[in-house]
Amino acid sequence: MAFFEGHNASSSIYIEQITDKVQRYSGKFLLELISTSMATTDCKETDSTDCRNDSEAFTLKMIAIVAILISGTAGIALPLIGKEKKFLRTDSNLFFAAKAFAAGVILATGFVHILPDATEALTNECLPAVPWLKFPFAGFIAMMAALLTLVADFLGTQFYEKKQQKQNEEEEARRAEDGYESLESAADGQIATVLGGNSQSSHTNSKVFGEEEGGGMHIVGMRAHAAHHSHNHMQGKDACDSHAVIDEHGHGHSHGFGDEDSMAEGIRHVVVSQILELGIVSHSVIIGLSLGVSHSPCTIRPLIAALSFHQFFEGFALGGCISQAQLKKLSTMLMAFFFAVTTPAGIGMGTGIASFYNSNSPRALVVEGVLDSISAGILVYMALVDLIAADFLSKRMRCNSKLQIISYFALFSGALSMSSLAIWA
Numbered sequence: 386m387a388f389f390e391g392h393n394a395s396s397s398i399y400i401e402q403i404t405d406k407v408q409r410y411s412g413k414f415l416l417e418l419i420s421t422s423m424a425t426t427d428c429k430e431t432d433s434t435d436c437r438n439d440s441e442a443f444t445l446k447m448i449a450i451v452a453i454l455i456s457g458t459a460g461i462a463l464p465l466i467g468k469e470k471k472f473l474r475t476d477s478n479l480f481f482a483a484k485a486f487a488a489g490v491i492l493a494t495g496f497v498h499i500l501p502d503a504t505e506a507l508t509n510e511c512l513p514a515v516p517w518l519k520f521p522f523a524g525f526i527a528m529m530a531a532l533l534t535l536v537a538d539f540l541g542t543q544f545y546e547k548k549q550q551k552q553n554e555e556e557e558a559r560r561a562e563d564g565y566e567s568l569e570s571a572a573d574g575q576i577a578t579v580l581g582g583n584s585q586s587s588h589t590n591s592k593v594f595g596e597e598e599g600g601g602m603h604i605v606g607m608r609a610h611a612a613h614h615s616h617n618h619m620q621g622k623d624a625c626d627s628h629a630v631i632d633e634h635g636h637g638h639s640h641g642f643g644d645e646d647s648m649a650e651g652i653r654h655v656v657v658s659q660i661l662e663l664g665i666v667s668h669s670v671i672i673g674l675s676l677g678v679s680h681s682p683c684t685i686r687p688l689i690a691a692l693s694f695h696q697f698f699e700g701f702a703l704g705g706c707i708s709q710a711q712l713k714k715l716s717t718m719l720m721a722f723f724f725a726v727t728t729p730a731g732i733g734m735g736t737g738i739a740s741f742y743n744s745n746s747p748r749a750l751v752v753e754g755v756l757d758s759i760s761a762g763i764l765v766y767m768a769l770v771d772l773i774a775a776d777f778l779s780k781r782m783r784c785n786s787k788l789q790i791i792s793y794f795a796l797f798s799g800a801l802s803m804s805s806l807a808i809w810a
Contacts, residue, residue: 446732449729459700475709481776489802499668506753526755538656538766545656654711660771665699666727667763676732677736688809
């Protein structure tokens with residue numbers, strides 16, 4: 386009898402557990418969960434009463450807007466303007482090393498600054514324990530953002546490749562038509578010369594048809610030029626020598642129609658610059674709002690220097706990608722403008738809504754945590770795949786041991802420098 390009573394008791398406990406789980410995940414429970422997560426009530430004291438000073442905080446916010454605007458503008462403008470100068474051109478060793486430093490800054494920004502902030506926000510005790518404290522949402526969202534960035538990277542590259550291929554085909558058809566007309570004109574000229582008994586006929590006949598006076602081949606269509614151009618690039622002794630060979634026209638390796646490697650590299654830079662800007666801008670909005678809604682000078686003061694440094698090197702990395710993408714002038718200016726003004730605009734918006742915006746409410750924590758997680762995933766992917774791997778696994782890096790040492794030093798310096806700012810920001 387006691388056995389059956391014990392069995393019935395354990396069964397009833399098991400049934401109660403199942404019923405509790407069903408109720409937890411019922412429609413009513415989900416509505417309550419969403420309502421609790423989106424609440425705007427305060428969870429904790431926003432600023433320490435010992436350090437709260439609205440007038441001083443407002444002054445510091447204005448200083449922060451100016452300082453961050455100047456540093457961000459300088460950072461993104463340096464590679465865009467400096468590409469006309471020899472020492473800051475996108476193919477110079479100094480630019481390569483500086484870009485490695487900036488890549489380290491972006492990597493540290495994703496891992497050390499944004500992802501921990503996202504984790505802290507989405508695991509805050511103010512949020513409902515289920516599901517926020519039962520699952521690592523910050524890491525999961527960052528992972529999914531990185532994978533979706535990969536998809537966007539692939540689709541964007543495919544789109545621009547097809548667009549470029551269509552333009553090349555149209556250009557090739559136009560040049561082929563122009564070449565055919567040049568061929569007819571040249572043939573008529575030769576016939577007239579022979580019939581006229583020109584004294585220079587022997588000199589003309591000694592040349593290959595289409596050759597110019599200077600010894601170079603006359604361009605008859607894109608394919609002829611590409612074949613002649615590629616032939617002169619094959620003079621290198623090995624892989625490391627061949628990429629630096631200059632052809633008899635005096636052009637560099639990246640010049641010339643039909644250079645598929647150069648075209649693919651240009652397309653990659655276009656896609657990378659646009660996705661990188663998306664990740665940086667989304668994060669810049671959050672940090673601008675966070676600084677803008679603060680009433681504490683003790684919080685704002687160290688952030689001014691830290692965010693200025695942060696914006697400068699993020700801008701330099703983005704500006705380098707935009708410069709290498711060789712976009713139209715209007716597109717370049719728009720991308721630079723949006724990067725430069727996003728954080729100052731975020732600070733301005735935060736200052737405007739500081740009186741009624743509660744940065745410690747569950748809603749604010751969820752929104753900021755999700756956006757920070759997305760930004761972290763995008764920036765980590767871009768830093769590792771499109772900035773570090775693309776440059777450090779390139780032929781140029783493999784063939785220059787001095788550049789390897791300098792670039793690795795710059796990469797680690799950038800990562801460590803940005804990581805050390807986590808002490809203050």
